[in-house]
Amino acid sequence: MAVNYIYPEYEVARNYDRCINCKVCENQCANEAHEYLADMEKMISDHSKCVNCHRCVALCLTRALKIVKSNNTYRENFNWSKKSMDELFRQASSGGVLLSSMGNPEPYPVYFDKILINASQVTNPSIDPLREPMETRVTLGAKPQIIERDKSGRIKNNLPPQLKLSMPIMFSAMSYGSLSYNAHESLARAAEELDILYNTGEGGLHEDFYRHGANTIVQVASGRFGVHPGYLKAGAAIEIKMGQGAKPGIGGHLPGSKIVGDISRTRMIPEGSDAISPAPHHDIYSIEDLRQLVFSLKTATGFQKPVIVKIAAVHNVAAISSGIARSGADIIALDGFRGGTGAAPTRTRDHVGIPIELALASVDKRLRDEGIRDSVSIVAGGSIRSSADIVKAVALGADAVYIGTAALLALGCHLCRSCHAGKCNWGIATQIPELTKRLNPDIGYKRLVNLLNAWKHEIKEMMGGMGINSIEALKGNRLMLRGIGLNVKELEVLGLKHAGE
Numbered sequence: 001m002a003v004n005y006i007y008p009e010y011e012v013a014r015n016y017d018r019c020i021n022c023k024v025c026e027n028q029c030a031n032e033a034h035e036y037l038a039d040m041e042k043m044i045s046d047h048s049k050c051v052n053c054h055r056c057v058a059l060c061l062t063r064a065l066k067i068v069k070s071n072n073t074y075r076e077n078f079n080w081s082k083k084s085m086d087e088l089f090r091q092a093s094s095g096g097v098l099l100s101s102m103g104n105p106e107p108y109p110v111y112f113d114k115i116l117i118n119a120s121q122v123t124n125p126s127i128d129p130l131r132e133p134m135e136t137r138v139t140l141g142a143k144p145q146i147i148e149r150d151k152s153g154r155i156k157n158n159l160p161p162q163l164k165l166s167m168p169i170m171f172s173a174m175s176y177g178s179l180s181y182n183a184h185e186s187l188a189r190a191a192e193e194l195d196i197l198y199n200t201g202e203g204g205l206h207e208d209f210y211r212h213g214a215n216t217i218v219q220v221a222s223g224r225f226g227v228h229p230g231y232l233k234a235g236a237a238i239e240i241k242m243g244q245g246a247k248p249g250i251g252g253h254l255p256g257s258k259i260v261g262d263i264s265r266t267r268m269i270p271e272g273s274d275a276i277s278p279a280p281h282h283d284i285y286s287i288e289d290l291r292q293l294v295f296s297l298k299t300a301t302g303f304q305k306p307v308i309v310k311i312a313a314v315h316n317v318a319a320i321s322s323g324i325a326r327s328g329a330d331i332i333a334l335d336g337f338r339g340g341t342g343a344a345p346t347r348t349r350d351h352v353g354i355p356i357e358l359a360l361a362s363v364d365k366r367l368r369d370e371g372i373r374d375s376v377s378i379v380a381g382g383s384i385r386s387s388a389d390i391v392k393a394v395a396l397g398a399d400a401v402y403i404g405t406a407a408l409l410a411l412g413c414h415l416c417r418s419c420h421a422g423k424c425n426w427g428i429a430t431q432i433p434e435l436t437k438r439l440n441p442d443i444g445y446k447r448l449v450n451l452l453n454a455w456k457h458e459i460k461e462m463m464g465g466m467g468i469n470s471i472e473a474l475k476g477n478r479l480m481l482r483g484i485g486l487n488v489k490e491l492e493v494l495g496l497k498h499a500g501e
């Protein structure tokens, strides 16, 4: 029988001069990578169990620990990398589909890093955001095509339902079940304090969080988990999830081991049963079918809630979005292929879909060309990492962005990419009580508020630098951007000039 020994990717480097055998690392590591050997009075490490989550490194008071990348190597070449060989060995052993968490890590172009932002000089003065008003509020939803007046000349309020945000940022869909209760509480409370919205994802809404309904987007996915009339009415908006950037074209799967207690009640499925969302919605095979669901959800909520349709960024995303804009939806959420996930088949995550920057630019252009851009808002997600990414996304045509991974990082995630294992040492992507209590929602929500307030300030500074004083004036304003190191076709899709032009 072939030997499938795979050398660990990371090694725990312990400085024995500093280690005081306090066993903090042993107690903190849910992966059991550390062990105290009483007879030798010594801590030892099992490198093969370490997922590089940095929990032990962060909590080691004597700074005795480091996680280092192994320098063990195969005789690799450009065609057969260590990663591809290890993955093949693993599948030859298990016969199973490879699973991964978080977003696409492959070295595809990150277009945000090849786009530069403008600044005003001389003829168009910049604006000082500390001394002059700077509008970061945005309104999402369909805008009226015409202004109607009543007999006395007053403007009729013919606005469809809208979402109002204090800044162009929302927390993206992450379900209760894939995330812990404390992570959801942190997101909900932060959304409320910041006057933005968070998103239930496809796991339903825990009864404790109905009180945050005004800052909640409730999601309806193909599995319909936790969906009932009270749930639909509880949120400020309803999102139909047609696709997700990390796994376009396939459904979702939360293993039965995670369907326990409140999660089973909230999802309305029996304890221990796998929560499998089908790849398609079984009632949607055309834009007309989508229109039916949009209409049904609006009817169920008295036409008081905007409906978002979320799709993965794929090859013909502009044409699909054009159809969605005509389906009666108020907002289109585009999710690029670097967007995170609690679990996805590795091959799908790494090879299916397209970058959000290209999808966003082409959707915005298509809707403008068709004269229907104002009939929907666009929310872009899929690895927004900083306020600069947000400014670039808005200038490429987004009304607002969704952040997921960035929000989890603010909560303590160290991107070990092991969410699918359910043993998140930071208490975020786990349901194990000893681990979930590690995330204190009082601290978690404050860190989210800090992050977004910092980003809001940076957005104001960058807008001021451009001489722009509102998000609305930045939206789709590609003159404020230039490409760097991009080819002619890429610039054409993005609708940008090259730096120096």
Ligand code: SF4
Pocket: 012, 028, 029, 030, 031, 032, 033, 034, 049, 050, 051, 052, 053, 054, 055, 056, 057, 067, 425
């Ligand atoms: S899995 Fe995390 S806590 Fe455990 S040894 Fe590795 S870095 Fe430390």
Ligand code: SF4
Pocket: 053, 101, 102, 408, 412, 413, 414, 415, 416, 417, 418, 419, 420, 423, 424, 425, 426, 427, 428, 429
């Ligand atoms: S949420 Fe937890 S398990 Fe997932 S990548 Fe972050 S630290 Fe790792």
